[in-house]
Amino acid sequence: MIAVVAKNYVKAEKIEEFLQIAKDLVNATNKLDEGCISYELYKDPKEANVYTILEQWESYQALESHTKAKHFTDCIPKLGELMEKPGETKIYEKLV
Amino acid sequence: MIAVVAKNYVKAEKIEEFLQIAKDLVNATNKLDEGCISYELYKDPKEANVYTILEQWESYQALESHTKAKHFTDCIPKLGELMEKPGETKIYEKLV
Numbered sequence: 001m002i003a004v005v006a007k008n009y010v011k012a013e014k015i016e017e018f019l020q021i022a023k024d025l026v027n028a029t030n031k032l033d034e035g036c037i038s039y040e041l042y043k044d045p046k047e048a049n050v051y052t053i054l055e056q057w058e059s060y061q062a063l064e065s066h067t068k069a070k071h072f073t074d075c076i077p078k079l080g081e082l083m084e085k086p087g088e089t090k091i092y093e094k095l096v
Numbered sequence: 097m098i099a100v101v102a103k104n105y106v107k108a109e110k111i112e113e114f115l116q117i118a119k120d121l122v123n124a125t126n127k128l129d130e131g132c133i134s135y136e137l138y139k140d141p142k143e144a145n146v147y148t149i150l151e152q153w154e155s156y157q158a159l160e161s162h163t164k165a166k167h168f169t170d171c172i173p174k175l176g177e178l179m180e181k182p183g184e185t186k187i188y189e190k191l192v
Contacts (some may be wrong), residue, residue, distance in 0.1 A: 003138055003150050005101055019191070026192045042099055042188035054099050054150070084168055092138035092148055095115070096122045 001037065002063055004051050004055040005074050010047050014082035021082075022051065028071035035062025049084065063091075067093040097133065097190040098159055100133035100151035103183050108145050117171050117178075118147065124167035131158025144170075145180065 007084055010061045022041050029039040035058035042052045057063040106114045118137050125135040133152035139147050153159040162168055 001134075003136075005150075005167075023192045040097075040099075040190055041192040042190050044186060044188050044189075052186075054101075054188070091141060091142075091149075092140050092150065094136055094138050096119045096137040096148075 002057040002060055003092040003094065004053070004063065004089060005092070006053040006055065006089045008051045008053070008079070009084040009087060010049045010051055010082055011084045015049065018079065019083045020049065022053070025071060026053070028067055029066060029069075032071060033062065033069060035059055036066065038063070071094050072079045098153040098156055099188040100185060100192065101151070101188070102149040102151065102174070102185045104147045104149070105180040105183060106145045106147055107180045108159065111145065114175065114178045116149065117166075117174055118149070121167060121171050124147070125162060127175070128167060129158065129162045129165060131155055136164065175187055 008018070013016055026039055026041050033039070037056035037058060039053065039055045042054055044050050044052060052087075055063070057066070065087075098128075103113070104118075111189065115137075122135055122137050125132055131137070131154035133154060135151045138148045138150055140148060153162070
């Protein structure tokens with residue numbers, strides 16, 4: 001199993017727009033992507049304007065298919081315009 | 097729902113010992129702690145000696161009870177001795 005922690009630094013004035021796009025992405029991913037165990041949007045209460053997507057996938061292949069899916073490729077450019085700075089994405093492999 | 101990303105920087109020569117204690121902690125937590133949705137040990141393939149526990153809890157209360165549970169309080173001092181430097185723990189609140 002693969003986990004992804006994807007941190008997004010959103011421009012303060014673009015949060016509403018980000019939340020709408022991110023929510024649509026979360027819903028589409030959970031609905032459409034095979035091998036998606038969980039794909040959820042979180043907020044760090046201690047970091048303003050930082051929104052983190054926590055993902056769990058059955059395999060690297062499932063994650064890779066997701067990154068090629070239309071609902072993902074459609075929104076990435078739009079999301080990119082809303083960011084204060086580049087995000088941080090960490091990919092983890094499950095041990096136990 | 098609450099998620100926790102707890103990063104551990106383990107001394108290279110203490111990895112075996114860490115894995116044993118961490119595996120016992122993961123198993124006990126999943127078995128005993130109420131409100132525990134998932135509690136899993138992951139490895140970042142790009143970061144040697146870095147082991148991350150990804151946790152999902154129904155509430156802050158569930159997380160707090162976990163931190164007072166014997167299987168947690170017993171192993172924290174032992175784990176502490178195995179660390180290269182202090183870990184990083186992030187707590188997130190679910191939005192979607």
